[in-house]
Amino acid sequence: MSLMAFDHAVIRVQDLDAARRWYCDWLGLIELAQDGDIVYLGCGGDEHFDLGLRAGSVGLDHMAFAVAGVPELEELHRQYSERGIACTAIERAPEPGIAAAFRLTVPTGQIFEVMARDGRTSYPHTTKWNPAAAHAPLDINHITFLADDVELPTRFYCEQLGFAFSDLLLPPDADNPWLFSFIRVGENHHDIAIVKGSVGNKLHHVAFLVNGVSEVVRFADRLGRFGWRIEAGVGRHGPGGNSFLYVRDPSGNRIEITADVARLPNRFESPRIWRGELSAVFNVWTEAPPPASFGDGT
Template identity: 35%
Template sequence: MHSKAQRFEHVELKVQDLSKALHFYQNGLGLVEIARENGVVYLGCGYDKNYDLAVSEGGTGVTHFAVRVDNEDELEYFFKKISGVGVSVVRHNGTEPGQEKGIRFQLPSGIPMEFVLVADNSYVNPARPAYPRNVASAPLNIDHINLMAVDVKKETDFFREILDFKVSDIVDPEMNGNYMMTFMRFRGYHHDVATTITKNPQETLHHLSWTMSNIEHIKVACDVLTQFEVDVELGPGRHPIGPNLYAYYLEPGGNRFEYVAEQAYLDPDSPTKIWRSMQDTLESWSKLKRPPSSFIRGT
């Protein structure tokens, strides 16, 4: 159930215990199973036939993620542009449920990314979802991904110069190019992809976000978390960057998820905002300057 501006399409994650993770994803988060192929389970929010989250057992973190393009011409444009700078690009046509065509390549961090075209671009009716939605607190859609990178500036430059992303916000405390975080958009949604600094190159994911209607939707979803003995790690609150509502938690699969609402939409020519302090980006409603120690770690 994407808006035209939102372009984050799907992600495949590793989880520590597949059956435990699936129990939560289907009964707590409220996703529906769409397919199973070669040990990978594909799930979606259910409004359309496209999958949002794929999971397989064996650790944590990102196996690959995808951003949706408009047409084959745009897909071919990126195939040529990315391969033209010496990056290996592989076609993935029909290799995943609902994915008609795609190209896969690695970011400078080594994380695999895709540009894709999906089969279901139909008009979405919330009262008539493609699959029955049995959990009232279920998200409307997958929202964005926040990756981990040792060199955030190098990752950001690749998104901006090669992948044609716009940079909405940069956290650069010393104003010397040693970025701590960046937030990037493919169309008008404030960020489809963000990056956060890490010292550990094995960490690939800070968090995966899910679109919620409003603060009431987030509140009810947090109430459901308690039924599954899942603690809210940070929030609910409002980030100064975005400036979206949020609530973070470490889900039973071993990765961090976020519930998000009221994310900003930007014009194509909106300037990049530079932030001088990580602490100033955390919370608008209080003087909270330090998150829990767990929040610094990725998976």
């Protein structure tokens, strides 16, 4: 039994109505449901939500990874518990579209949910797409965290939860700590990335996928027309090879718009090792480092 894919994230926002408007009107997501202080949004490819907005503070509420069904969920719950991982009891129908789920806490403090959907996921075919706007992203793609120690959570995800290792950025001096790791559960180059930070273990960004670098540029133009400045980009990362731009939502949560993320079909392939500082791999189009604000999390 194994995790199949990064399914969704729920983040905290200071003003729920302002965040709802920003994510629907600017990002192009569709509001699917509201349950108390949480609004559930989707990209339009199916009826399932991709992002939840929860009123109160900023940062991550929880991230969720999917398994094939409830029997697989129950078996994974048993396996994790036997390994000594503290898991909550399996909860039935905890959120819209979810049949069952349980949660655990990773070493850096984030809530990690394992869940099974309550029905078949629709084919993500363009003839069946129902986006709120032409600029809407295709899907949620990955999530990235700042960590005091990159190696500790990376090993936990890979050795305890079954993630595969994609890329690793090491400093020029091999005796220094890891700088950046990229891990996955399927073919997507990274479902989770972990970067060395100096502000504690925090959410760095949630990424949404669009159809090609030209769409990333159009997104930058759209933000500029409405006076909403991007934080970094447009550029192309080294690890993963994806194009990017970064922007903050009204609460300060960072969102990445990305395209052309690499696919890695060989689960057992050794990770690619990069050496150097973050500025060496942040944008292969230039030697300029990321902005100083890039080290901040929520």
